[in-house]
Every structure is written in C-alpha cells, then in structure tokens.
Amino acid sequence: MNVLEQIRKGDSGMVVSGNHPRIVQSILDFDYLSGNTQSVHAIVTNGRRSQKFFWGTKEILIPCYKSFSEIPQSLGARVTFLLNVQSGRRAAESTHAFFAVFPEAIGAHIFAENVPEAHATELISTYAGKKIIAGPSGVGILVSGTLKLGAIGGVDSSQLVSNKLMTKGSVAVVSTSGGMTGELIHAVSEAGRRLSFAFCIGGDRFPVSSLSEVLALAEADPETKGIAYFGELGGVDEYEIVELIRNKKLTKPVVAYIAGIIDESFDTHVQFGHAKALVAHKDESARAKREALREVGVQAADSFPEFLAALGALPGGSEVDPEIDIGPLLARRASILSTREIVDLKAIPTFVEKGKLVEAESGFMSTAVSALLGKQLTSPTSKAFFEAVGKLLIDHGGNVSGAVTSMITARAGKDLVSSLSAGLLTIGPRFGGAINDAAKLWMKGVSSNASAVSFVEETTRAGSLILGIGHKKYRVGIPDPRVSAIEAFTELLPKHEYFTFARAVEKVTTGKNGSLILNVDGAIAALTLDVLAECEGYTQKELQSLAEAEFFNALFVLPRTAGFMAHIIEQKRNDEGLFRLPDSLLFTRPGDLHEG
Amino acid sequence: MARVKLTEYRAKKLILGEAYSGVSLSMDSEVLFPKDAHLVVKVDQGIKKRMKQGLVAVDIAPHKIHAQLKEWNKRGFTSFLAEELVPHEQAEEQYLSLERVREGIRLLHGRNGGIDIEEHPESLTESLLSQENVAEISEQTGIPVPFLARVLSVFESMHFSFIEINPLLVRGEEVHLLDAAVLVDSAAQFFVSDGWSDADITEATASHEAEEKIADLQKTTPASLKLKVLNPNGSLFFLLSGGGGSIVAADEAALKGMGSEIGNYGEYSGGPTQEETYLYAKQVIALMLASKAKKKALVIAGGVANFTDVKTTFAGIESALAESAEQLRKQDIKVFVRRGGPNEKIGLAHMEKFLQQEGLLGVVYGSVTPITQAVDDAVAAL
Numbered sequence: 020m021n022v023l024e025q026i027r028k029g030d031s032g033m034v035v036s037g038n039h040p041r042i043v044q045s046i047l048d049f050d051y052l053s054g055n056t057q058s059v060h061a062i063v064t065n066g067r068r069s070q071k072f073f074w075g076t077k078e079i080l081i082p083c084y085k086s087f088s089e090i091p092q093s094l095g096a097r098v099t100f101l102l103n104v105q106s107g108r109r110a111a112e113s114t115h116a117f118f119a120v121f122p123e124a125i126g127a128h129i130f131a132e133n134v135p136e137a138h139a140t141e142l143i144s145t146y147a148g149k150k151i152i153a154g155p156s157g158v159g160i161l162v163s164g165t166l167k168l169g170a171i172g173g174v175d176s177s178q179l180v181s182n183k184l185m186t187k188g189s190v191a192v193v194s195t196s197g198g199m200t201g202e203l204i205h206a207v208s209e210a211g212r213r214l215s216f217a218f219c220i221g222g223d224r225f226p227v228s229s230l231s232e233v234l235a236l237a238e239a240d241p242e243t244k245g246i247a248y249f250g251e252l253g254g255v256d257e258y259e260i261v262e263l264i265r266n267k268k269l270t271k272p273v274v275a276y277i278a279g280i281i282d283e284s285f286d287t288h289v290q291f292g293h294a295k296a297l298v299a300h301k302d303e304s305a306r307a308k309r310e311a312l313r314e315v316g317v318q319a320a321d322s323f324p325e326f327l328a329a330l331g332a333l334p335g336g337s338e339v340d341p342e343i344d345i346g347p348l349l350a351r352r353a354s355i356l357s358t359r360e361i362v363d364l365k366a367i368p369t370f371v372e373k374g375k376l377v378e379a380e381s382g383f384m385s386t387a388v389s390a391l392l393g394k395q396l397t398s399p400t401s402k403a404f405f406e407a408v409g410k411l412l413i414d415h416g417g418n419v420s421g422a423v424t425s426m427i428t429a430r431a432g433k434d435l436v437s438s439l440s441a442g443l444l445t446i447g448p449r450f451g452g453a454i455n456d457a458a459k460l461w462m463k464g465v466s467s468n469a470s471a472v473s474f475v476e477e478t479t480r481a482g483s484l485i486l487g488i489g490h491k492k493y494r495v496g497i498p499d500p501r502v503s504a505i506e507a508f509t510e511l512l513p514k515h516e517y518f519t520f521a522r523a524v525e526k527v528t529t530g531k532n533g534s535l536i537l538n539v540d541g542a543i544a545a546l547t548l549d550v551l552a553e554c555e556g557y558t559q560k561e562l563q564s565l566a567e568a569e570f571f572n573a574l575f576v577l578p579r580t581a582g583f584m585a586h587i588i589e590q591k592r593n594d595e596g597l598f599r600l601p602d603s604l605l606f607t608r609p610g611d612l613h614e615g
Numbered sequence: 616m617a618r619v620k621l622t623e624y625r626a627k628k629l630i631l632g633e634a635y636s637g638v639s640l641s642m643d644s645e646v647l648f649p650k651d652a653h654l655v656v657k658v659d660q661g662i663k664k665r666m667k668q669g670l671v672a673v674d675i676a677p678h679k680i681h682a683q684l685k686e687w688n689k690r691g692f693t694s695f696l697a698e699e700l701v702p703h704e705q706a707e708e709q710y711l712s713l714e715r716v717r718e719g720i721r722l723l724h725g726r727n728g729g730i731d732i733e734e735h736p737e738s739l740t741e742s743l744l745s746q747e748n749v750a751e752i753s754e755q756t757g758i759p760v761p762f763l764a765r766v767l768s769v770f771e772s773m774h775f776s777f778i779e780i781n782p783l784l785v786r787g788e789e790v791h792l793l794d795a796a797v798l799v800d801s802a803a804q805f806f807v808s809d810g811w812s813d814a815d816i817t818e819a820t821a822s823h824e825a826e827e828k829i830a831d832l833q834k835t836t837p838a839s840l841k842l843k844v845l846n847p848n849g850s851l852f853f854l855l856s857g858g859g860g861s862i863v864a865a866d867e868a869a870l871k872g873m874g875s876e877i878g879n880y881g882e883y884s885g886g887p888t889q890e891e892t893y894l895y896a897k898q899v900i901a902l903m904l905a906s907k908a909k910k911k912a913l914v915i916a917g918g919v920a921n922f923t924d925v926k927t928t929f930a931g932i933e934s935a936l937a938e939s940a941e942q943l944r945k946q947d948i949k950v951f952v953r954r955g956g957p958n959e960k961i962g963l964a965h966m967e968k969f970l971q972q973e974g975l976l977g978v979v980y981g982s983v984t985p986i987t988q989a990v991d992d993a994v995a996a997l
Contacts (some may be wrong), residue, residue: 040923041957106837108805132839132885135803136715143717158921170921175957178919181982196859198884202918205982222858225717251862258623278862284874285845322870323863323987329940346672 021239022125022151023162023216024299027557031166032097034090034121036063036113037104039130042238043081044072045174046102049167051075052176053185054345055398058093058166059102063087063113068594071357076347078354087120099125100168107133110155111142118150126151128159128169132223135345139225151236152228154592157221158197161204163187163214170197171219171502176348181208188213189236189244189335190244193230197426199249207247210330213338221250230256231263238269245272245333250308250318252279257308264315273317274333276326279305319342338405340547357593361414363584367500371507376400382410384577391573392565398554400511407508408543408574411501414582420445425583429590430598438590442583446576448486455571457487457544460568461517463507464524471523487521487541488528495533507570509546521545544571618776618798620661624696625668625815626778626797630769633840640680640695642688648677653700656680658692661796661817674700694817701784701791708782710739710792711758713766713778715800720741720767724756728782729862758783763791773810774803823847825898827879832894838887839893842879849878850908850997854899854932856954857884859988860986864916867987871994878906886923892931904946912977912993913950915966919982920956928961929954933969940973949996950975953989955982 035043043059045149050058051074062070064084084090090098101124101387103110110131129142134155153160159169164187171182182204190212194200200219207214218233220226234339237243250257257277263269282304301306312319313592320326353585376399378462384403387396396402410567417426425442433441446452462589464474478485493499509515521537523542528535537545551557557565624639627854639659648654654677658670665671673681684695699791710728714721722744725732730741744752744767751759755848769962770778777798784791799811822830830843841859851873855861861882868877875935915932917923936943936950950970954963963981970976978992 045922090959098861107802133802135774135806136800137771137774140715140717140719144719157668172921173919173957174922174960177960178957182919194859195855197921198857198918199859199863201921201956202857202860202863202986205919206985248860251859270787276863278859278866280866281862281874281877281880284877323867324985327985460885 021236021241023236023240023242026099026125026162027165027242027340030056030097030361031099031125032058032060033100033102033168034087034098034117035059035102035104036064036087036117037106037109037130038062038064038070040070040072040104041174042104042130042170043070045170045179046167047072047074048176048348049172049179049184052179052345052348052393053164054341055165059539060097066594068592071353071595073348073351073353076351078357080357080595083594086309087117090120095121099123100166101127102130102168103127103154104130104511107131107135107155109140110134111513114264115145115150116407118146124150126153126160126168126228128152128157129154129221129227130156130159130169134223136225137221139227142227143225144215146227147229148232150227151454153219153234154221154223154226156197156223157195157219157226158200159219163216169219173201176179176345178345180345181205182212183340186213186338186340187215187242188338189215189242189331190333191215191240191243192217193220193229193233193237193245193246194218194249195222195226195251196249197222198319198598203247206327206330210327210333211345212245212330212333212335213340213444214237215240216589222253229259231259234260234263234269237265238271239594240318243271244335244365245274247330247333248273248275250275250277252277252282252305252308255303257312260304260317263313264317272327273312274326275309275317275319276323277305277312277319278311278323284584299490304559333476353601354444356417356423357605358417358422358426358586358589360416361582361589362410364414367504368407368410369507370403370504371510374383374510375453376403376511382406387577388574392568394555396555398550400508401550401554403497404505404508404550404554406544407505408547409578411505411539412575412578412582414544416581417586421579421583422586424438424592425587427598429587430595432597435584435587435591438587439580439583442587443576443580446572446579451540451579452572453486453538454538454544454547454575455566455569457541458562459566460486460573461541461545462522462559465516471520471521471527475524475527485524485528487538487544488525489535490538491534493534493536493538495536498536499539501539503539505539505542505546512546512549514553515546515549517545517548518542519553541542542574543574545569617801617849619801619816621659621797621799621811622655622694622815622817623659623797625811626795627792629773629797629810630766630792630795637696637698639807640684640697641693642684646697648697648722650677650679652677653702653791654680654697655700656683656695656697658687659694659696659817660692662842663796664730684734685942692850701793703784703791703793707784707786709758709785710779710781712777712779712781713744713770713775714778719745719769722752722756724758725992726757731782732781741920744835748750757842758785758897759788759790761788762859764988772807774800774807775881776800816905825902829895832891836887836891838883838885838891840881840883840887840891842881842898844879844902846875847902848879848907850876850906850911851993852899852906852913853879853880854896854913855882856928858882858924859917861917863918864914865992867990868914868994871991873994873997876908878902878908878911882917884917884920884923887931889901889927889931889934892928894934895940896935898937900943903948904939910997911946911948912996913948914989914993915952915954915956916989917949917956918984918986919959920954923956924958925954925956925962926958927962933966936969936973936975940975942976948975949977949993951977951989951993951996953978953980953984953986976996978995981989981997 158171421442428438428441525537708728710725823844967979
C-alpha cells in the first residue's frame with residue numbers, strides 16, 4: 020500500500036523532539052478541526068514534565084520526556100512520525116535516537132537549517148528509500164484532513180481554514196522552499212483546487228527524501244491527480260523530473276515554476292537564500308531547467324502569474340469544504356496556572372440531619388485537635404464537628420493566595436517543604452488567618468452583652484474590620500454552602516450563643532452591604548466557641564487563653580496544609596516549567612501617576 | 616548556511632600539517648626569507664583564476680615581495696601567501712578534487728591538470744572515495760595511498776565540502792600541492808575543534824558595509840538574515856522574506872526589464888524578532904536612501920509565511936521606516952507591500968495605516984493577491 024494511503028487509513032501520531040509550541044499548537048488545531056484524534060503524543064525535551072496546549076478550547080497537558088526510550092508503551096504504540104525541531108547541530112543525532120526506539124515509524128520532518136552536510140549525507144545513507152524524511156530545513160509534510168507534520172500550511176488557525184487544509188483534494192504541492200510551499204498551498208486553494216498532500220523537500224543541499232522519491236509518492240497515490248511544483252536555480256533536481264517523465268514513471272500532469280531568472284541580470288552568480296541556490300554549472304540555471312521540463316510536457320511557466328493561472332487547469336475542483344467555525348479558537352486565552360480540583364467544591368457534605376449526627380466517626384482531625392488542646396475531646400458532637408471543619412477547609416480551589424503561592428514556588432523548582440512554607444506564609448489577616456481574630460471578636464461581643472448594632476458601630480468606629488464577616492464571592496441570596504453545612508451543628512447545641520451573636524452581627528452588616536455575610540472563618544470561629552463551651556465544658560477564660568495562643572488559626576492551617584501539598588504535588592507531576600506572569604496580566608503604572 | 620571559502624594557507628596547513636612551510640602574509644607582516652630563496656607569492660582571498668588576473672608572482676626574490684604586496688594592496692587585497700617555488704614541467708601537472716555529494720565523496724582526477732582544466736573536462740575520471748577503497752583509487756590514479764588517505768580523513772574530520780588541488784605534482788611517494796582551494800561547511804563549525812575558525816574564512820570580493828553588518832547580525836540569531844548589494848545606485852530596493860519567495864519577487868522585476876535596476880537582494884525568514892527585523896530593515900533603507908537613482912521604490916514582499924509572524928516583523932520594519940520617514944518623503948519614495956502568514960490581517964492593517972500616515976503608501980496586499988503584484992506596481996511607479 021502507498022505510504023500516503025497508509026497514513027490516511029491509520030491513526031498517525033507523532034513525537035516532537037525539541038520545543039516549538041507554536042508549531043505543535045497548529046498541529047493540534049489541525050487535528051481538532053479535521054475531526055481527528057490528537058496526533059501529538061509526547062514531547063522529548065529537557066527541563067519539564069509536561070507542556071500545556073489547547074485541544075479545541077480546552078486546555079490539555081502533553082507529557083514531556085528526556086529521551087525517546089522514556090516514552091511509555093501506551094503512548095509509543097501510536098507513534099508513526101517524528102517532528103524534529105532541534106537545532107541543526109542536534110538534528111541528526113536526535114533523528115537516529117528516534118528511529119532506534121521506533122524502528123517501525125514511517126518517517127520524520129527535520130525542521131532545522133544549518134544541519135552539517137556530513138550529517139545530512141549520513142542520514143541519507145541510513146534512511147533514504149526506507150523512511151520518508153522531509154528536510155533538513157523546510158516546513159514538513161501535510162496530508163490534507165489527516166496529518167500535519169510541521170509548520171506546513173501555516174500556524175494560525177485562520178490560515179488552516181483559508182488554506183483549506185482540512186478538505187481532502189487531488190493536487191499535490193511539492194517544493195524545496197518552505198515559504199513557497201506555503202505560497203503554493205495558498206495558491207492551490209485560491210485556484211479552487213484542494214490538496215491531496217503537500218511535501219516540502221527543504222532548501223538544503225542534501226534533503227533526505229529526494230524529489231524523485233516524493234514524485235514517486237505522488238504518482239503512486241490514487242488521490243493525487245496533478246502536481247504543482249516550485250523549484251529554484253541551482254542543483255539538478257529538475258532533471259530527475261525529466262527522467263521520470265521520459266521513463267513513464269511520472270504520468271500525472273505537472274505545473275511548475277522554476278525561480279531564478281533574476282540571476283541572468285548579474286555579472287557574477289549571486290548566492291540566493293537557500294544553500295544550494297548557487298549556480299556552479301550552466302545547466303543548473305533556472306532557464307535551462309525550465310526548458311528541459313517543457314520538452315517533456317511539463318507546464319513550466321515563464322512568470323509566476325502565469326504559473327498561478329496554470330494551476331486552475333489541474334484536475335479537481337468539486338470538493339466541498341466542511342463548515343468550520345474557528346471563532347471559539349480565536350477567542351481562547353491560556354490559563355496561567357493549571358491544577359486539578361483537590362476537593363469537589365460543589366459537593367458539600369451533610370453533617371447533621373434531622374437533629375442527628377450523620378457521621379459520628381472520628382479520625383485524624385479530632386486526634387489532632389485533642390493534641391492542640393492538650394486534652395482529649397469527649398463529646399461525639401465535638402469530634403464530628405472538628406472532622407467537619409477539617410473536611411471543609413482542606414482546599415478552596417487553586418485561585419486563593421496560599422494555593423497560588425505554593426504552586427508558583429513549586430514551579431520555580433523548589434522542594435515540597437519550601438513550597439508548602441511559602442504557601443503557609445500567606446495565611447494571615449486577609450487569607451485564612453481570620454478565624455482566631457473572629458473568635459476574639461465574638462467572645463468580646465458575647466461577654467460585653469452588647470447589642471449587635473452597638474457592637475458593629477463600636478468596632479467599625481474604632482476603624483477595625485469585623486473579621487469573619489464578608490466574602491468576595493458569596494452574598495445575601497447566594498449563601499456560602501459551607502456555612503450552611505456546619506450551621507447544622509447548632510441543632511445539637513442547646514445554647515450556641517456565639518453563633519447566634521455572629522448571625523445577629525451579620526444581620527446588621529448585610530443591612531449595609533449584601534456581601535457582608537457571615538463567612539466560613541466567622542462561622543467556624545463561632546461554632547468552635549459554642550462546641551468547646553457546651554460539649555467540652557470550657558470556660559470563657561479558658562477560651563480566651565486558647566485565642567491568645569492562636570489555637571483557632573490552627574484549625575485552618577491543619578487541613579489546608581494537606582490542600583497546599585496536593586497542589587504542590589500536582590505541579591511537580593505536571594511540571595510546566597517556571598511561572599512567569601503574562602504581560603497582558605501585568606499592569607505597570609505609568610511613572611506620571613506616582614504620587615509625590 | 617552554505618559552503619564558505621577557506622584561505623589557501625589554512626587549507627594546506629590542515630592537509631600537510633607541520634610539513635607545510637608556507638607563510639601567511641599581511642601588509643605589515645615582517646617575515647625574513649633567506650636571501651637566495653625562490654618564492655611564489657599570491658593573493659590568498661579565495662579568488663579563482665588568480666594566475667590570469669596577475670595575482671600570483673612566481674619565482675619572486677625576497678626583497679621584491681614588499682613592493683608586490685603594496686601593488687596588490689592598491690587593488691584592495693589584504694591577505695597573501697608565500698611559498699617556496701617548486702620547479703616543475705607543465706606536463707607534470709595533475710588535477711584532483713573531492714566534493715561531498717548525495718552519494719558520498721566524489722573524486723575527480725586528471726593526469727593533465729593545470730589552469731586550462733575546464734576546457735577539457737572529459738579527461739577527468741570520476742569515482743566515489745571512501746575509507747574502504749583508498750588503495751584501489753590510489754592504484755587507478757597513481758596518487759600515493761598515504762596522501763589520499765590523509766586528504767580524505769582531513770576532508771571528513773574538518774567538514775570540507777569541496778577541495779580542488781590544481782596543479783598537483785606527484786613524484787613517487789612525494790606530492791606537491793601547488794594550488795589548493797577549499798570550501799568548508801559553515802554549519803559544521805561547531806564540530807570542528809582545532810581546525811578552522813571564522814578567521815580562516817575568506818570573502819572573494821570586498822563586501823559592502825551593509826552586507827557586513829547583516830552578516831554580523833546573522834551570527835547572533837537562529838533566524839535567517841541575508842543581504843547582497845547588487846547596484847548601489849539602483850532604483851528598486853527589496854525587503855523580502857523567505858528564500859523562495861524572494862527569488863520569485865526578484866524574478867518578476869527582471870521579467871519587467873528592471874533587472875539592472877535592482878539595488879539589493881536578500882531575505883529575512885525563520886521567525887526573526889521585531890528587533891532583528893528592525894536592524895535588517897534599517898540597512899536596506901539606508902542603502903536605498905544613499906542610491907543616486909532619480910526615482911526609487913521599496914518593495915516589502917514575501918510569500919504566505921508558515922510561521923514567521925507578520926505583525927511582529929512588520930512592527931520592526933515600521934520602526935525602521937519611521938526613523939527615516941522624512942528623508943523617504945523628500946526623495947518621494949513609496950512603499951509597495953505584499954505579505955501573508957500568521958497575524959496577516961492585523962499586521963497588514965497596521966502597516967497600511969502607518970504608511971498612510973507617513974505619506975509613504977504605495978500599496979498593501981495580503982495573501983489573496985499574488986506575490987508579484989507588489990513588484991509590478993512598484994515598477995509601474997518608477
């Protein structure tokens with residue numbers, strides 16, 4: 020079976036060697052827009068374990084490995100191509116390494132220019148005729164609607180669509196030049212034709228897959244009905260086409276443009292952009308090659324506009340393009356941090372139902388709290404209560420300061436303990452550290468027997484915030500489900516005077532501003548006071564000394580430590596590399612706004 | 616990159632090692648030769664057909680060397696080579712060349728070498744040389760095994776792409792390299808330690824200052840930046856992108872009969888940054904402003920790029936144009952643009968608005984218009 024048919028039938032996948040995110044993303048977009056499965060399975064690169072890309076509008080992580088042999092069998096089984104975007108000096112070495120691990124693979128694209136000639140000829144002697152290798156240099160291979168191996172056809176999703184790369188057609192584009200491959204792909208689509216495949220041989224002196232091999236592919240491909248070819252002065256490739264046609268090994272119509280007539284305007288030969296575009300012998304001139312092609316019936320145009328017009332005479336033109344809306348792809352924005360959901364924030368457990376504890380089993384939290392208190396907890400209610408607090412406070416998503424700081428520290432390559440410490444150090448008056456101060460406030464309010472109204476007045480007049488009140492997200496009408504869940508414990512507490520007081524304060528504050536509701540810190544503080552007083556027999560004085568020792572904040576630090584560590588471990592497993600705030604998210608205040 | 620010329624001095628030093636007695640000379644070198652020495656002195660700057668151009672002095676006395684160098688220096692040459700004269704009969708002169716080709720290393724040998732070799736190429740025998748067949752080839756050519764093996768191993772380890780020894784003298788086991796020209800693979804420089812370096816690379820013609828600046832810039836980036844000054848007083852200047860697309864644009868100018876009016880050829884590709892594109896464009900604009908042509912035009916053209924960002928590169932070009940906008944207006948230069956690729960729409964729209972504001976607008980085309988149209992429009996405006 021022709022290799023192109025094999026590619027069209029099979030589930031072609033690739034490994035990327037080196038790092039070129041823009042090209043990789045364009046391949047994923049091509050797969051997505053073609054309705055195929057993801058073709059990039061792994062990246063071989065140093066310094067990270069995964070890299071983030073989009074699959075449609077969803078973010079995905081593609082695993083990174085240090086070497087081809089580290090790629091697990093589950094991924095490796097689907098690898099048929101190598102996309103090699105390493106530098107010129109590493110290109111040959113990494114290509115050999117790939118085929119050593121994947122001997123059955125179909126081929127590769129080597130992106131780098133500046134591959135030493137000796138390396139290129141050595142690649143030729145090893146792989147020519149056995150593997151399909153586009154390059155060194157160039158933009159790779161495209162099989163419309165099936166495979167995009169390289170930058171070929173563009174890297175913007177809008178280019179993929181305007182070049183009609185997802186529509187299977189009948190014209191093969193073959194070119195040495197990468198830029199002109201893009202130009203020809205575009206021209207074919209403008210001419211109302213669609214591609215069967217496009218192959219950029221590469222402008223280097225020694226491309227691995229030669230022009231003859233690529234034309235043999237086109238000839239054997241049942242989908243290809245015509246060929247559009249772009250060549251340049253220098254080299255003798257075009258005489259290979261002449262030979263193939265003479266020997267009837269190439270029978271499909273060919274439209275060609277051989278660039279380089281400009282060379283005739285100069286006294287001495289000019290070194291043009293590509294390595295082999297230096298005319299050394301007369302028969303390598305653009306004119307000579309053009310004429311040789313014409314003799315065997317190739318439509319070798321005199322000018323580029325003439326070439327464009329001739330494309331319209333190639334077979335095909337009845338293909339129907341699928342309707343593709345790339346609006347959502349254009350609107351997507353990459354997240355700056357990615358992590359998993361540590362706990363399901365929407366599933367709030369029920370702790371008390373119809374006046375009875377749902378789950379009286381005690382565990383780590385009650386043991387830990389007993390240790391903090393220096394005294395065993397005795398009541399099943401208090402045990403259940405502290406377990407509930409632990410569950411509620413493990414995590415509140417990756418957005419909060421402590422989690423963000425932990426993750427950024429982990430991504431800077433720091434160890435678990437350092438990353439955890441960095442996260443813990445954000446706990447304070449604005450984040451997580453309000454439980455203790457809230458407890459102090461509720462105690463003050465309850466012991467002074469003041470009304471909630473005068474308590475609020477007094478506290479705010481003194482210029483203090485009422486800790487335990489207010490939330491960025493929840494407000495009147497959108498209650499915090501965690502607060503509602505633990506509020507159920509009041510059913511088991513005959514007095515719950517601290518909680519009642521806290522709710523009374525909330526009533527006053529929400530009268531001013533709907534977002535000034537009792538938050539989870541405030542609720543936990545109040546209920547902890549009630550539980551310790553009513554179930555464990557703590558006096559006001561004892562509670563006071565606990566608050567002074569910052570016992571109440573420990574109730575947050577304990578479970579959240581587990582949450583931070585979960586985020587840290589997740590970052591280390593993903594290992595997306597060092598974090599840097601994107602410019603678009605950084606507002607630098609202009610100098611003239613500075614005060615003084 | 617491409618094949619670059621090595622000085623004859625370095626080429627012979629690599630092949631012959633300590634046994635080579637030639638001396639590299641510059642205008643101010645003070646080398647003492649024995650008074651009765653018979654020497655050959657020549658310009659060592661990778662120039663072909665030196666003999667025919669009078670750039671070789673055969674059997675020159677040591678005290679006359681300085682005057683000879685002075686004369687060559689007046690013609691713009693700065694690097695020279697002095698060797699001991701090897702007296703010989705013309706009939707002794709042989710030809711030998713090795714070139715890296717797709718299949719391996721191709722050897723050409725002729726028993727009748729000399730300066731007229733190109734007139735009788737049919738006298739050359741061709742074979743593929745490898746470590747395995749050195750003895751066999753030696754037998755066929757009469758070139759001693761140790762020398763052939765040495766040339767091959769230096770060719771391979773020093774990443775030579777081409778070596779031509781003409782004339783070559785073979786006297787039993789003894790060989791003399793009267794002239795040697797070597798092209799090395801600049802892409803392999805990293806792999807050549809203790810061999811050749813930038814200092815051994817020579818340019819045949821003194822290059823333009825702008826070319827030198829771009830060559831220096833090229834060394835600092837993985838992108839491709841090339842510039843060649845063709846006619847300093849031309850009327851059509853190019854800021855082209857992409858190796859192939861740039862030739863198509865230049866071809867179109869030639870087809871419109873403007874070949875001799877082209878001021879420069881060059882291209883930027885491989886995703887240069889905004890700053891690199893700015894520095895590149897600056898050189899081309901300076902060249903154009905310096906041209907004495909009465910009517911001038913700038914063509915900014917390229918194919919539909921696969922990954923070079925139009926917005927980024929155009930931002931660099933715009934900064935360079937903005938710097939010289941006043942002079943450009945004074946000389947009534949208009950700018951003709953055709954480009955496609957990533958961020959095409961936004962890049963082109965910005966360029967059009969910029970050119971409009973600066974009074975430099977010729978045309979701005981996107982990928983829907985053929986690459987050659989901007990050239991046609993520029994030519995029509997001249």
